[in-house]
Amino acid sequence: MSTSDVVVITGAGGMGTAVARRIGSGRTVLLADAFPDHLDRAVAALRAEGYRVLGRVTDIADRTSVNELAEAATAAGRPTAVVHTAGVSAATSTVARILEVDLAGTAYVIDAFEQLAVPGLSVVCVASMAGHYAQLSPAAERALAIAPADELLTLDVVTSLGDDPVAAYIVAKRANQVRVQAAALAYNRRGARINTISPGVVSTAMAEAEQRSASGEQMMAMLDACGIGRTGTPAEIAEAAAFLTGPDSRYITGTDLLVDGGQAAWLRWHRPR
Template identity: 45%
Template sequence: MTGSVLVVIGVGGMGEAIARRLGSGRPTLIADHNAERVEGLREQLRHSGYDVHAQRVDVACRDSLRALAATAGGLGDITSVVHTAGVSPAQAPAHRIIEVDLIGTALSLEVFGSVIAPGGAGVYIASVAGHILGAAVDEASAAVLAGGTPDELADAALFDMPDVPDDLARALTYGYCKRGNQLRVQSAAPLWGDRGARVNSVSPGVVATEMGWEEFNADFAHDAYEAMISDSAAGRFGTAEDVAAATEFLLDNTKSSFITGTDLLVDGGVVAGLRSGRVGMAGA
């Protein structure tokens, strides 16, 4: 085993695939809000020969993230951080999406950006939704998303939608939060660079995870999701392994040492299709 520590925050389908792909032969710390889920995965990975440790975390709480970082630091040099934690419009109300997806990412970037080892790298999972709704985020709102405090993020005018139906408000909130993730990573990259580290985001499209299926089957999103699959260049669901492969690339200092502060679309060509008119979102 080496002392090069991998931290995976959020162990749904993507987080599990990333831990399995990248955790072999190194200390790995997995974390999730769901204690039962994270302990279950720890047991599976240990039985498969991984040096894996588990901890419950609340990403919306700075102290909880600091405790996680302290545990990781006790295992060795923190060289790889992958943050997949998030909730979707089919799983949570708008305020919880903001807490977990937006504030949680901002706090994680702050906490792990202060402890990442020189030569280390981070990957934060955003979403194709951030690209789809990015044009609707005005300059002032973008500045708040990129650099606002947790209180400023929670109270951002962008999320004030009193006359919008709840389903649509949750979907818009999710997309704006994911655009915020992309902007926040870009803003954090120079600070990570001060420590000799890199950080990037990955924006998956429709991925066949538990969360992805919940979204696909939700009445308010189903038609749009079907179009994003059937009319995209790839013409299929993405897999958690597709996202894990992209994450592996961005964490690899041999293959991606000159890449930081950017977002990698792993969407099967959905955004390209939308911009070319090949993918229609009439059902959205």
């Protein structure tokens, strides 16, 4: 029996399960989430639809837990794609949790799968359009890009954030983007690739919570102002992930794909000053 191709997906929410449905057919899906009940429901739903799914409880904020996920992927077969959708939002989390999960956790994922990368592997980290809001110095961006993962939470650009969850989220997501850019060289040397996707407002449970937050009205108004007039869907993010993990993107690595309905472009060129 030939070795199964393995797709690793972190986050068993709407975005993660949409990715599983889009790229999981005929492969082993290793689905990871921090919440066992949530994970079990997603695994059961996907299995009922005919997918071969393994569930693994994983705390992205714990380096050991992430390393064990990478090892489990190798044990299950030949990892061909990793799509990291797990994260927390500014509307529902503390600054500390945002930095632990969205900043350090993503760095742990990048490091863990680099060590086990085989030729043909494609890793996609879901960042955010919010990363394009960041106004950081070149020195701060360089530190976020190349500092050892275990030192990220001690960087000046991080410790100076105070108690503003939105600022923490923006810095964390910018760090995801630049860290993937910096990691592309090591992945290339292993015959593998790594990119980010930066969604705008996508219709997930997390986005619904954000819409009910203090900044939610402004966020939804931006969708009208930029002309798109609607939120994105998890399936649209899954299509982007399918492209970046598929054969048509073999020459694409170390870059960010905005999937935001034009919101970042509107912010840069048309937002009233």
